Amino acid sequence: MRHFDAWLPALILAVLLTVTGWAWLGRPVDLPPAPEAKLHCASYTPFRGDQTPFDPTMIIPKAQIEEDLKRLQSTTDCIRTYAVNQGIDQAVPVAAELGMKVLLGIWIGRNPVDNEAQIKRAIELAKAHPETVKAIIVGNEVLLRGEQTGETLAGMAQRIKAESGAKVTYADVWEFWLRAPDVLKQSVDFITIHILPYWEDDPLPVSEAVKHLESIVAEVQEAFPGREIVIGETGWPSEGRWREDAAPSIVNQARYLREFLVYAKAHQLDYNFIEAFDQPWKRYQEGTAGGFWGLFHEDRTPKFSWTEPVSNYPNWLTLAGISIALGFGVLVLADFWHHRPGGVARVVCALGAMLAGSALVLHFPHAWMASRYDPKWVLEWEWILECVLGVQAVATAVLLILTTVAGRLRDTGASLLEGITWIRRPFRLPTIRDSIAVLRLAALLGAATVSLGLAFDPRYKDFPIAAYLVPALFFLVTDIARGGLFAALADRREEAGFALLLAGTAVYVFINETPLNLMSDIWVVLTLLLALPGIGAWRGIFQRRRTISSNPASRPTAASPVL
Structure with a gap:
């Protein structure tokens, strides 16, 4: 653990903030006691x-x-x-x-x-x-x-x-x-x-x-x-x-x-x-x-006391411990101790890892809840999909932390086309850049699918906030760090299309759910964060069109197609 001592202050800060966050989630609330036994x-x-x-x-x-x-x-x-x-x-x-x-x-x-x-x-x-x-x-x-x-x-x-x-x-x-x-x-x-x-x-x-x-x-x-x-x-x-x-x-x-x-x-x-x-x-x-209307859980244990203060997470300390353990697991997979990035990068990566651990702890109970029971299925596809979302969050956290600590932020700017190219030849061993491109594609595709579901069949669709918290925030931070958030990006039609789709559905969901729905509001923010790099893609498209308009000789030929 060559550089572990340099990481120690950032790790301590991240652990303390994680425990504080879980303590706030698990705080007991005083309520009027039941007047009868x-x-x-x-x-x-x-x-x-x-x-x-x-x-x-x-x-x-x-x-x-x-x-x-x-x-x-x-x-x-x-x-x-x-x-x-x-x-x-x-x-x-x-x-x-x-x-x-x-x-x-x-x-x-x-x-x-x-x-x-x-x-x-x-x-x-x-x-x-x-x-x-x-x-x-x-x-x-x-x-x-x-x-x-x-x-x-x-x-x-x-x-x-x-x-x-x-x-x-x-x-x-x-x-x-x-x-x-x-x-x-x-x-x-x-x-x-x-x-x-x-x-x-x-x-x-x-x-x-x-x-x-x-x-x-x-x-x-x-x-x-x-x-x-x-x-x-x-x-x-x-x-x-x-x-x-x-x-x-x-x-x-x-x-x-x-x-x-x-x-x-x-x-x-x-x-x-x-x-x-x-x-x-x-x-x-x-x-x-x-x-979930029961006074008792499915396992027949009571949900709360009728006279004492009540907590949404009475076992918050255990959950905090699991979150911290998962966060350290993400850092270990990212090989963090072999690198010594700047102080700000160490703090961001440590906080990001603990955030990823907490998101996983929040996601899997949600995944079980959101996987609606269907007796016709032995393995429910919804549960499998929710597990895939958890794996996606871990992989995103690991790869983006790895590229950050190793000084390879340029790899985080991989285009969706690079991911699609690898998918078309999946038997080729992916590079880190390929993997990040595929993960960004999966996050955008998944968020668009969820938002379309919320737009057209909202009653039976939930907001998978914990699963998409990691991709939305991690990609945002790395895009800002490499200065590529709004940079004009050439030939990024896929990013531009997803940005338009996510922004459109975000507006519709926000209006349909009303601003009173906090979960909807958070989901809208996450989808807009995922859509932000598309601004650079649209800038690149408009720049290219202006160039073609002012210089006809630059018009694309059959050998070099451009939107």
């Missing part, structure tokens, strides 16, 4: 891992339900279910053994045969366990999906009430209850509404979410004077895509639920939280946030 009720869907309601052969083992309800007992004495097939009906006798209550849901869809099977089984369960079945919920958001009419649902509710002797209700988003026909309103014992501020057409930040819920409850109470109103679903996701300034996080989830509990206690409002446990299968159907 137990929650009124929580939605229970038993699926774990690759289990899914879309698999008709799936039968949930009774032992799995017993384990789940025993875990929930310390949090609530009531569960809400949504169907009585696939073994979920076993939740009723298990709850009876444990002294718990059940809001028994039946799944009503378009198929009359399936609907009849759900109705008959619910009636049987209510008759067998009258002390356990608190009420039967005759369908969930059926009007929202447009699968049955309100009149049909009313007939089902009347029949189930008459044959089971249990209370009945119907559950839907609050707006659809206001539009429901009078016959449905009169056929249920109480009104069950869903209020999910995150999913509203105009999403709200968590700071305004409970106030918004209060106004909706008041509106529904005014529409149904004298009727009992129950909030059948409310909650907040702990991870997932931002919707404007509605930001999923563990702290925000805990804040919403705990502030809601204070409100519900003060107004003696009955409620059910969605949901007990995270459901990975919902990511494929609802986007990333769909899988």
